[in-house]
Amino acid sequence: MTSSDRYGPTRMKDVASAAGVSMTTVSLVLNDKAVGIPAETKQRVLDAAAALGYRPNALAANLRTRTSDTIGFVSDTIATTPYAGAMIQGAQDAAWKAGKLILTINTNGDPAVEAYALNALLGRQVEGIVYAAMYHQMIEVPAAAKEVPLVLLDARSADSEIPSVVPDERGGAYEATSHLISHGHKRIGFLKNTASVPAANERLEGYREALEANAIAFDGELVVAGDSGLAGGYAAAMALLVEPHRPTGLFCFNDAMAAGAARAAHELNLRIPDDLSLVGFDNLELVAPFTNPPLTTMQLPHYEMGVWAVEQLINRIDGEDFSVFHQRMQCPLVERASVGPPPTRT
């Protein structure tokens, strides 16, 4: 019988039977602990194991050594939606570099699924857990997740003992607004998100701070809220792009809203960037390069945050560094073609 004759891996019993030895002997030989066992017997076991395709049981090995070289990655919808997959890529790359495997479970944010998932991962002896959210948010961490080293990715907790990494929303918004100011814009609108998420509030703060730092008075009339999609951006821009209030530059909560603003500008016969400059946020690979003209925007550092989270986690797993960091990761400017000097009014 070979391992492909039936479902399920070859068992140690099969190897023992084929080699005519006890299971203990097989175990000792395969775990390199066969002191005192004749070389000929050892070879018989190794041959039988090779012939049957026997794989030493990682679970049993884990029970002994308690090092699984496995990290659990629990998230809501990162893997299933087109927004933040680079976080998984960054986490993977950092884990592979340390010789560790990432087991990912998506919970859709369902607490029952999450409890089951955490239980399953802990039962499989993961050495640590990255608990990740699809976008920056405050969360309550389930108690089970705290049984092993834990790092929050794109999320924060009221429990200050848990390390976390999120984008520097305020810094990104400050830079986006400053970029428009550096091109000569003074009337700069902000298309904000109606939802009260950290990104919405902090990007508004960054926008205000950049105006203040450049001695431009904040004007509430230049801030219009909309849903955080294309339609919301379109509607908000249509409301804002009217005289006499019309801004010459727009900072948009995200790329989707910026794409909606570009749609509105085209309808109003405003050329980008000649009549209106636009800056988005997110640098979505399927949106920002596709707008007409391609969109200048702020990069969400998804990849870098994924790397950071796993590196921190491994430090803690290895017992090397238990410092608790709450990292704000910089959002770099990605320049494309949607920003220019403001039009000269006649």
Place this chain on the structure above:
Amino acid sequence: MTSSDRYGPTRMKDVASAAGVSMTTVSLVLNDKAVGIPAETKQRVLDAAAALGYRPNALAANLRTRTSDTIGFVSDTIATTPYAGAMIQGAQDAAWKAGKLILTINTNGDPAVEAYALNALLGRQVEGIVYAAMYHQMIEVPAAAKEVPLVLLDARSADSEIPSVVPDERGGAYEATSHLISHGHKRIGFLKNTASVPAANERLEGYREALEANAIAFDGELVVAGDSGLAGGYAAAMALLVEPHRPTGLFCFNDAMAAGAARAAHELNLRIPDDLSLVGFDNLELVAPFTNPPLTTMQLPHYEMGVWAVEQLINRIDGEDFSVFHQRMQCPLVERASVGPPPTRT
């Protein structure tokens, strides 16, 4: 000591010590096999386990019962890119319905990572494996993956014994082209992908068959190849949208190329759909609704394929059905605003 005082879960030994009983007693009580053990002792074990937050070790349990209720999902880049995450969603939903957990590992298509990942999953007693590709392709299945029930998702193998599900590329292209024909178009171009992937060849076949079925002669001049992105679609459309060959309708290999074709049409002052009708393929949620006007396209049935793959896998795991199916999943038409009747030439 409580479980939160150190890293790593509480061990059975800790419970045994706290309850003043043997580890065997703890195991029997917690596995509901405590026949003949006094109720008072049972309660002491249960109380100690609760107080210490002890979780019966799933690994040890698996060694006994060999049912892990876990499915491995091995893929290249599905979780990390914005294209096909709905496959993971469909697989998850089907798995949860059957009470099974999905452990996802992304390999980036690296054979070494893949071998390690399969080994890790098999060592963790997964009951079966979904082997998934980011887009429809022919693959060689690693031997290790065949040790448990296996289903291919968005991939096919020369080994006809392995069940598989892929999109019905030809049927989708046939319907896309027929949709343009049904609006009165007779000069219909095809922007094809330069890469020789199954989707490229089969969509070309479907396009040709729809023309033939409607007695429209195939004209090689109306087929132009480009890279499968926005720039490729733009360049191919610029080459095709010239007189005297100019088609009135374009079927595009994918949504990104269609977005490029729309960009070209705008530059050439061709209105969509008044002067040019467009049909894409993929129904990418961040592209198709964002083109101007929103794009009529064919849905890649990612979610449904994910469901199908896991349902088939569970049938095989349960030993209920070992039939081998090679499923072609229908790609439904999603109508938006990019198709109308052809212009009346003057």
